Amino acid sequence: MPWSMKDYPASLKNLEKPVRKKAIDIANAMMDEDYEEGRAIPIATSKAKEWAENASTDEIDDFLTHDDETERDADPSSGSGPELMNKAEHVIKHKKGWAVKAEGAKRVSDIKDTKKEAIERAKEIAAHKGTEVIVHLADGSVQRKIKTGS
Template sequence: MPWTMDDYPSSLKNLDKVVRKKTIDIANSMIDEGYKEDQAIPIATSQAKEWYNNAGHREINEYEKNGKPSERSEAGRKHESNPERLREAEQVVAHEGGWAVKSNNAKRPSDVFDEKDDAIKRGREIANNKGTKLTIYKQDGSVQEEQLY
């Protein structure tokens, strides 16, 4: 069952609102990928807390304003699975006065950082976990470096 900020497991009730929001996003994605709810919640909670501890103030504020937990689709139907997103390469690109980490075909970045080195570190972590490629771009949009994981 996909969760929202209004309907989520009671184990999330004491989390900071932004951490809860990120946890719900991650858990919903994991369930769409085939994880069981009892597996997804602790993993998503851990990852959301780690994200919060490593994210900059701008990234947290951006997520708090614009990020949203996946909403239930019609009549509570499960979201369509999107396993191809796991095979997409990651990118580090210039983004509104900072640097963003995003999948090749994603509309929005998964993370935004003030410092490029922080974005590269996160991009490497994601690409390594997915076993894909990381492309790091310069401010002018040209390729700085590519790495395969």
């Protein structure tokens, strides 16, 4: 079951808002990767706390810019809705590195430091969905397409 800031496991209720939001995002991503709920929640909580300890104030503020939204809240076109399951994953230049974004999504699903890391993550997501990866150059033009197996 995907969680949101309005509907999340009770074990997350006492976390500070940015940590809870990050834990929800991580747990949802882990569930997408077929982790069991009982494993995903404690791992996501630990990783979210670690993120909060190491994140700058600007990074936390930027993360909270969307207020109570998580990737799975109200807007189905945010990147996790079923209508995006048949859409290609794009690797695009991002101000913080390279991003993975489903075609038609409003928000990126992941940001990596290097293009290589972003391509690998996009391949994982696309293989899970049975779609392809479209790699872009920094100027936005298409560099290449990568077919993945389902």
